[in-house]
Amino acid sequence: MNILFFTVSAGEGHNQVAKTVADHIKNRCPHHNIRIIDTFNYMHRHLHKIIIETYMKSIKYMPALYRFIYNRSEYTDSSISDVSEFLNQILLSRKLSKLLADFKPDVIVCTHPFPAEALSVMKRKGKINIPLVTILTDYTIHPSWINKEVDYYIFPSETFAYQFQYWEIPKEKAKFFGIPVDEKFKNCPDRNQLCSKLHIKNTFTALIMGGGLGLGNITETLNYLFTYNVHIQLLVVTGKNEELYHYLSKNNRPNVKVFGYVNNIDELMSASDLIITKPGGITVTESLNKELPIIVTSKLPGQEERNTEFILNNGIGMVANSPNSLISCINLLKEDQEKYHIFKQNMARLKKPNATKDIAEFLLSLCTEKNYTVDII
Secondary structure (H helix, E strand, O other): OEEEEEEOOOOOHHHHHHHHHHHHHHHHOOOOEEEEEEHHHHHOHHHHHHHHHHHHHHHHHOHHHHHHHHHHHOOOOHHHHHHHHHHHHHHHHHHHHHHHHHHOOOEEEEOOHHHHHHHHHHHHOOOEOOOEEEEOOOOOOOHHHOOOOOOEEEOOOHHHHHHHHHHOOOHHHEEOOOOOOOHHHHOOOOHHHHHHHHOOOOOOEEEEEOOOOOOOOHHHHHHHHHHOOOOOEEEEEOOOOHHHHHHHHOOOOOOEEEEOOOOOHHHHHHOOOEEEEOOOHHHHHHHHHHOOOEEEOOOOOOHHHHHHHHHHHOOOEEEOOOHHHHHHHHHHHHHOHHHHHHHHHHHHHHOOOOHHHHHHHHHHHHOOOOOOOEOOO
């Protein structure tokens, strides 16, 4: 059986979701043929660099403009559709057709709206009839994800069911499996042993993160905490931001431990009592699985603002927009045990620890019948 994943390297989340599900299937069924395509890079290497750099710079240096475009497109998505149609015609259609004809996928999975739209164009024109599955990677439904040619949508939560009628999504197309993350986030290690392994104290601890790219206001957050002399242990993960890692590593505070890009976020979460972070879809999901209350101190415009709304609306975290607010949030979670446990109970209700397994099994079930066609154009 052949399974083809399409993703986009805009941040870490889209790639991580594709890799997580693909790795699970490979480990369970090594005889299956699986391939992950980074869509823009596959289209054109230089175009990929331009698009990703433009995206990253826009959210960093022109967040208001990006927010305006994102918010406006929540009501009408013709711009995304038009761009996909154009790129499909001039760059992608012929290459995609050959890829699909050579690989002969039994199912196609998209973890980003652009390839989902491009493949929908092909289905719309009768070029393919391969089952098309879209996995949403944030806690929101943006119209760029919605294409009538998509056969199944994998949503992060049942809380989005009310939007089906608005977006005209047939109920039979919706699967509420959640956002897939590594199954090690299901583990519940002994905290004493884990703290000993990590060479930290087993005391009230805040994990500070900025996503895989080390974005967000990590330095400002730490300065607030240092200024107010908060008496908690701080674990700081800088991700791939090496400059930030080297800068923070120079601190000599005994209650602060700095990590770079690590593969044991699950352990750091298990050793922590709360997380201070930007609300990327993967980070929110990992925190949910660990029942780790969230404090949002910064957020990228667009989807992370919607993730923040999900956090607040479902009672799994708080937002701190000022130093005083951050200190208040930390003290509330530290001192008010009843409030703290309400957050954890809400997370236990919302989390979907079997998402990766459920999605993998669902995809494999779609592979049982080969009933596709691909036209070379």
